[in-house]
Amino acid sequence: MSTLSLRLANSLHNEVKHLAKKEGISINQFIASAVAEKMSALMTENYLVERSKKGDKKAFLQAMAKVPDIEPEANDRLN
Numbered sequence: 001m002s003t004l005s006l007r008l009a010n011s012l013h014n015e016v017k018h019l020a021k022k023e024g025i026s027i028n029q030f031i032a033s034a035v036a037e038k039m040s041a042l043m044t045e046n047y048l049v050e051r052s053k054k055g056d057k058k059a060f061l062q063a064m065a066k067v068p069d070i071e072p073e074a075n076d077r078l079n
Contacts, residue, residue, distance in 0.1 A: 006031070 008016065020030035 016027055016030055020027045023030065025033075
C-alpha cells in the first residue's frame with residue numbers, strides 16, 4: 001500500500017469529512033472509493049471506445065435485419 005499526500009480546499013475537505021462520517025467510513029476509505037469509481041468510469045469508457053473499433057457495420061445490419069418488424073408489447077414501449 002502506498003501513502004499519498006493530498007491537498008484539498010477546506011470546503012472540499014469538510015464536505016468529504018461529513019460524507020465519510022455519514023457513510024460510517026474513514027476519510028481515507030471515502031477518497032479511495034471515489035478514486036476507484038472514477039478509474040472504473042474512465043477505464044470503461046476506454047474499453048468501449050476500443051471495442052467499438054472492432055465493430056462491423058455490415059454484420060450489425062445483417063443481425064438487425066433478422067429482428068421482426070413488430071410493435072413492442074405495451075410494457076416495453078417508450079413514452
